Structures are given as structure tokens and as C-alpha cells.
Amino acid sequence: MTEFSTPYLRFQNVSVNYAKHPALSEVSLEVERGEFVFLVGRTGAGKSTLLKLLTKEVDAAEGTIDWDGTEIRRVGVFGIPKLRRSMGIVPQDFALLPRKKVWENLAYAMRAAGATRRQIRRRVPEILERVNMVHRADAYPDQLSGGEQQRVAIGRALVNDPPLLLADEPTGNLDPEHSIEIMELLVELNRKGTTVLVASHDVLVIERLRKRTVTMSEGRIVGDSKTDPVTQPMLDLELEPEPSPVEIPVVVETAAAAPVSVSSENAKEVTDPLPISAEDAPEDTDPKENADV
Amino acid sequence: MFDRLFFVLGETFTALRRNLGLAFAATGTVAASLYLLGGLFLAYSGISRYADGLSGRFEMRVFLKDGITVPQIKWTAEKIRSFEGVRQVNWIPRDKAWEKYSKENPEIARGLENPFPDSFKVILSDLKKGDEVSERIAKLPATDPDGGVQYLRDEQNLIAQAKDALKVLGGMVGGLLATIAAVLIFNAIRLTVLSRRIEIRIMKLVGASYATVYTPFLLEGAIQGALGGLVAAGLLALTHRTIGEALKSFSALSQLPSLPYNDLTLALSGAGAFYGVVCSAAALYRLQLRYR
Structure with a gap:
């Protein structure tokens, strides 16, 4: 980044309160286009809240949030669907429809997002390919391992071909082996140009991937491997969650x-x-x- | 566009299928309340029409004193016409009345002198005004003071009371059933929202439009209401036919007026759909199903 260039994503002195209890206090963070960032910290540290600010699930009490030229705080209620269509969101609990096959889950999400049948026919195989689930396309969610289910959830987050992917504890329900697999998939997507923000407390995986790590505690950023590499990953260990x-x-x-x-x-x-x-x-x-x- | 439409319709029918029991209950209650309201409305308008038709039969006969002159008769007729609630006043000259009676009952009339006085046939436009009109006519100078005004006071009052009772009954029972239907639709939508929370979450995750998320719920309410209206219209038609068949065996009674079935079906299913949408919207509002 040059001195005058604008970061892809920028939080400036952002504060969030939940029923007067501060969830984030004057958080400032900049993320470049194509970066992969881990947000780490204990439960309640504010990492999920930071992601929810981007998806407008939560409104900031103070501060500004700029994303690729969009001032997110200014996005009104009726602008939320459009905002969400321009980013991919991966939840911790997969949120798959149990009575639909893998490909149907993706097709459902695409239809909900407004895709035509023709677009769905073309795009679903592509997405399955990207998340390495082609061979399991006809399986139902209960026939999949946790890692495979999360792959489908990641695939669903890709239905709008988003430039930004937000994953909130994507490996929270997975064993270490599957956690690595999922994170590697996210890294692969990042390698192809997608900016990825992952809230996680999965120390081993974070350690292994050696990506930028922003550590949070009590609603504040207390460490950032980009600006202060020495403190990493020690803060993760100190904040070993749950x-x-x-x-x-x-x-x-x-x-x-x-x-x-x-x-x-x-x-x-x-x-x-x-x-x-x-x-x-x-x-x-x-x-x-x-x-x- | 059609893809979106089919998706929304598919979601709607999936939702209906998931809560089939409650959907049936809601539809049944809407049907019951609309059947009752529609039935009472038809009965009310039927009785009104019947009463209007009967007002000719429930005419007043006003007998005049003996020796009244034609100018006095004309003046009295004009006076009666000016009373509120009077539609028509016809003079029946005593000669004409006797002539008619003699033709209809020649054996009785033979050898008798004309006993009829001059009289008026007064037709009311409003049955409720009967008593008032009667009292005012009785006070006119040309009216025979001894039973000069004759009319079916009790019958007219009975019809007026029946109409009032139907209004009250319709308001109370219909209102109660409409409330029960509202609660059932409200709960059906709430249960649907709960049973479809994963779908709703996915839709919000991928940025589905507000219309895509909310329309299926509103449509679900509309369908429940409209089906209730259709069932009510069918039941009303059946009831109408059954009563009509029963009345055929009593030739003394007049036949039921024909039922405007198409209009009734449209009106009831339209009212039911509107009611369903309102109840669904209330449920969604109550659940604060915000796009969060």
C-alpha cells in the first residue's frame, strides 16, 4: 500500500454497545484487498461483533466503517440485502437444510439470492468444484462429516461470487484435522483473490497457517501480527478460549x-x-x- | 422474474405443508367465521328485501268519516303523503270498494247497501315509522275516530326486531369467530417462522431481498384466508339450497331469493385473503423479523 492509498476495509474508532455494555471500544483496523486475517480472542472479546458490523447484524454506536468505498454505517435497512449479496458469510453451525442434498442446498441459496435456473445450473458445479465437494453432491447433510458440511457452508457463501468472505468460528465444531482442511480451503480461496476475515480461537490452525492475526480482548484490539509480529502467537495462548x-x-x-x-x-x-x-x-x-x- | 415467483410460491407451499394441522385449523376457523358472517349478512339482506316487499302488504287502511267531501279527501291525502315514512297514498272511493267486494262475494253482497266508507291505502317506506304515521293519521279531522287506522303493527315490529337481532348477533358471534381465526392465523405464521428458521437464516446470509423473505409468509396467510372464504361460500351455497328445498314443501311460504354465488365467492375469498394477510403481517411484526 502506498502512503495515500485507501485500505480495502477500514474500521476507525468503532464502538459497539450491547444494552449499554461495551462490546467494542474504539477499535481501529485496516485490511488490504486480498488479505487473509484471523481475528482471535476469547469468547466475548468482540471478534464476532467486528464481523457482524460488516454484515449489518450489529450497528456501531460510534466510529466509521469503510469497505471498498462503501460507508457501511450509512447503509440503510433496505440496503442490507444488497450489502450481503456482495460478501460471503460462513457461520459456525453450517446452517444447512437437512432435507436437501448438497447441490440443492447451494441451489436453494442461489435461488434465494435471486439467481435464475440457468445461472444455478452453471454455477453450482463450479462451486462444488471450488470446495472439493463434487463427489458428495448428492449426499444429504447428515451423511457428511463436519468438515464436509462446513465445505458446503463455505460453498454457499460463494454463491454470489463475493470479493470478501467472513467466517465466524468456521472450525468451532470441527476436530483439528477437519479444521486444518477448512482453513486450507479458505486460504485457497484467498489465494484466488478473495479477501478473508476469520474469527477463530483455533490456536493450532492459526499457528500453522501463519497469516495475519489480530488479537482482541474485552472489545479492544490488543495485538496485530502485521504491526507487532513479536507478540504472536503468544496472545493466542494466553487467550485460549473455552x-x-x-x-x-x-x-x-x-x-x-x-x-x-x-x-x-x-x-x-x-x-x-x-x-x-x-x-x-x-x-x-x-x-x-x-x-x- | 418467473424463477423468483416460482421460488416464492414454492416456499409458501412448503410452509403450508409443514404446518398442515394448524393451517387446517386456521382455514377452518376463517371458514366458520365467514360462513356465519356471510350467512347473517345474507339473512339480514333477505329479511330487508322481504320486509320491503311486505311493506306493500303491510299497508295501512285509513277509513274516513261518513260524509267527507272530495276536497277534504284530497287535502287529507296530501297531508298523509307529507308524513315521513310514507311512500304512497291511494284513495279507495266507497263505491269502488263495494263494487269490488260485490264482484268477489256476490252472495254476501246481494241485497245489502254499501257499508264501506271512503278510505285510503297507505304504503310505508319505512316499517319503523308505522306507529308514528298511524298516530298522526288518527289525529287528522277526516279520519274515523273509531278504529279509523288499521295495520299489522305487531308483524311490522317483529320484522324490525329480527333485523336488529341479526345485526347484534352478526357483530358478536362473527366478531368472536373472527378473533379466533386471527389468533390461529397469527400462531400458524409464528410456527411457520420457527419451523423455517434455517431457511430464513440462509436467505438472510446470502442477501435475499425483503420480498423474497417475507412474501411467502404473507402469501401463506392469504391462502389460508382465501381458502376459508371459499369453504364458507360453498357452505353458504349448500345451506341456501337445503333451505330452499325445505321451503318448497311449504307452498304457503315464499321461496328464497337466488344466491349471487359468484359474487359471494369472490367477496368471501377476497375478504378472507385480506384478513389472512393482515394477521400474517401482525405476526411478522410481533416477531420483529428484522433483516438482521
């Missing part, structure tokens, strides 16, 4: 024992076999798989 009950004391203890610069190898050590979680884990389970919950 650990299972048996792991809470261990995570807290480890984080306290090993404060700042922890590398990805260290991250494995931190979450590797621990007395309590190892006891609870099935014998044939790889302990690394339990590291991320």
Missing part, C-alpha cells in the same frame, strides 16, 4: 509459567499430554488432537 473443564487449571498454570515468546513448538508442549486431560482422553486418541477444544 477450555474443557478439566484443562482449565493446566492452561492457566502453563500460561503463567511460560509468559511471552512461545513458538509453535512450545505451543505443542503447552497443550501436550497433561496429567488430567490425558487421563480423560481415550487411550487411542492422539493427545495433540485434544489440544484444541
Whole structure:
């Protein structure tokens, strides 16, 4: 970016309140076209709220949000559908129609968005190809693995061929193997030009992909690997979200024992076999798989 | 355009199919309330028409004193015509009256002198004014003070009361049933919204237009209402035919007026559809189904 160029996406001193409780406080963030950004932080840190500001699910109390020349706060109620058609949204819970096949789920979304039958016939196979689900096109959602279901959800987010993809905890319901698979798919889409914003607390996946990571805590941005690479990914570990009950004391203890610069190898050590979680884990389970919950 | 239309219609029928039981209940209640309201309206207009027809039969006979002159008769006729509620006043000269009676009953009339006085036949335009008109005629100087005014007071009052009762009954029972129908349509739409929350969410995720999201719910209400109206029209036609058949065996009674079936069907299904849309809109508003 040159000194005078405008960022693709810019939050400037944005604040959001939920029933007078501050959800975001004076957040400022800039994202370039074609960037891949992870928003990380504990539950309630404000990462989902940041995404919802873009989709107009939430209105900002203060500040400005510019996206590719559009001042999002100025988009009125009747402008929301058009706004949403220009971005792809991937929810955590897949939101697939259980009685429709994979291709029908995509076709349904396209029809809802106003596509003609001809457009659907042409586009659905393309999308299936992009998310590597051609071979499962005739399967029903309950016949798919979690990763496959999320692939379909990502495919649905692509029906409008959006330049911006927003994913809110896309791997929240997936095991580590499928989480990596999904993130790799998002990276692949990013490689083809789509700007991707992902809210996630999946430390291992974030570590592995080595993308820009913006860390949030209590409604504020407390770290950004683009401007402050040293602090990454330590902040992720400190903000390890929603650990299972048996792991809470261990995570807290480890984080306290090993404060700042922890590398990805260290991250494995931190979450590797621990007395309590190892006891609870099935014998044939790889302990690394339990590291991320 | 047709793709969008088919999509919206498909969504509507999917929604109806999902809550078939409640949709039936809502349609049935709309049908019952419209049947009752429509039936009462038809009965009311039938009785009104009947009463209007009867006003000729419920004429007043005004007998005049003996020895009244023609100018006095003319003056009295003009006076009666000026009373509110009077449509027509005809003078029946005593000679003409006797002549007619003698023709109809020659054996009785033979050898008798004409006992008839001069009289008026007064036809009312408003049955409710009967008593008032009667009292005013009785006070006129030419009117025979001893039973000079004769008319079917009780019968006229009965018809007026029947019309009032129908109005009240229609308002109360019809209103109650309409309220029940509103609650059922309202709940049917709310259940539909709940049962289709994934579809609604997907539509919002991909930026479906407001019309695409909301129209199926409004159409669902309209269809329930319109079907209720059709059923009500069918039931009314059936009832009309049944009563008509029953009346045929009583030749003394007049036949039912014909039912404007096409107009009735259009009116009832239109009213039902409008009612359904209003109830659906209320349900959507209550659910605050915002585009969020």
C-alpha cells in the first residue's frame, strides 16, 4: 500500500454497545484487498461483533466503517440485502437444510439470492468444484462429516461470487484435522483473490497457517501480527478460549509459567499430554488432537 | 422474474405443508367465521328485501268519516303523503270498494247497501315509522275516530326486531369467530417462522431481498384466508339450497331469493385473503423479523 492509498476495509474508532455494555471500544483496523486475517480472542472479546458490523447484524454506536468505498454505517435497512449479496458469510453451525442434498442446498441459496435456473445450473458445479465437494453432491447433510458440511457452508457463501468472505468460528465444531482442511480451503480461496476475515480461537490452525492475526480482548484490539509480529502467537495462548473443564487449571498454570515468546513448538508442549486431560482422553486418541477444544 | 415467483410460491407451499394441522385449523376457523358472517349478512339482506316487499302488504287502511267531501279527501291525502315514512297514498272511493267486494262475494253482497266508507291505502317506506304515521293519521279531522287506522303493527315490529337481532348477533358471534381465526392465523405464521428458521437464516446470509423473505409468509396467510372464504361460500351455497328445498314443501311460504354465488365467492375469498394477510403481517411484526 502506498502512503495515500485507501485500505480495502477500514474500521476507525468503532464502538459497539450491547444494552449499554461495551462490546467494542474504539477499535481501529485496516485490511488490504486480498488479505487473509484471523481475528482471535476469547469468547466475548468482540471478534464476532467486528464481523457482524460488516454484515449489518450489529450497528456501531460510534466510529466509521469503510469497505471498498462503501460507508457501511450509512447503509440503510433496505440496503442490507444488497450489502450481503456482495460478501460471503460462513457461520459456525453450517446452517444447512437437512432435507436437501448438497447441490440443492447451494441451489436453494442461489435461488434465494435471486439467481435464475440457468445461472444455478452453471454455477453450482463450479462451486462444488471450488470446495472439493463434487463427489458428495448428492449426499444429504447428515451423511457428511463436519468438515464436509462446513465445505458446503463455505460453498454457499460463494454463491454470489463475493470479493470478501467472513467466517465466524468456521472450525468451532470441527476436530483439528477437519479444521486444518477448512482453513486450507479458505486460504485457497484467498489465494484466488478473495479477501478473508476469520474469527477463530483455533490456536493450532492459526499457528500453522501463519497469516495475519489480530488479537482482541474485552472489545479492544490488543495485538496485530502485521504491526507487532513479536507478540504472536503468544496472545493466542494466553487467550485460549473455552477450555474443557478439566484443562482449565493446566492452561492457566502453563500460561503463567511460560509468559511471552512461545513458538509453535512450545505451543505443542503447552497443550501436550497433561496429567488430567490425558487421563480423560481415550487411550487411542492422539493427545495433540485434544489440544484444541 | 418467473424463477423468483416460482421460488416464492414454492416456499409458501412448503410452509403450508409443514404446518398442515394448524393451517387446517386456521382455514377452518376463517371458514366458520365467514360462513356465519356471510350467512347473517345474507339473512339480514333477505329479511330487508322481504320486509320491503311486505311493506306493500303491510299497508295501512285509513277509513274516513261518513260524509267527507272530495276536497277534504284530497287535502287529507296530501297531508298523509307529507308524513315521513310514507311512500304512497291511494284513495279507495266507497263505491269502488263495494263494487269490488260485490264482484268477489256476490252472495254476501246481494241485497245489502254499501257499508264501506271512503278510505285510503297507505304504503310505508319505512316499517319503523308505522306507529308514528298511524298516530298522526288518527289525529287528522277526516279520519274515523273509531278504529279509523288499521295495520299489522305487531308483524311490522317483529320484522324490525329480527333485523336488529341479526345485526347484534352478526357483530358478536362473527366478531368472536373472527378473533379466533386471527389468533390461529397469527400462531400458524409464528410456527411457520420457527419451523423455517434455517431457511430464513440462509436467505438472510446470502442477501435475499425483503420480498423474497417475507412474501411467502404473507402469501401463506392469504391462502389460508382465501381458502376459508371459499369453504364458507360453498357452505353458504349448500345451506341456501337445503333451505330452499325445505321451503318448497311449504307452498304457503315464499321461496328464497337466488344466491349471487359468484359474487359471494369472490367477496368471501377476497375478504378472507385480506384478513389472512393482515394477521400474517401482525405476526411478522410481533416477531420483529428484522433483516438482521
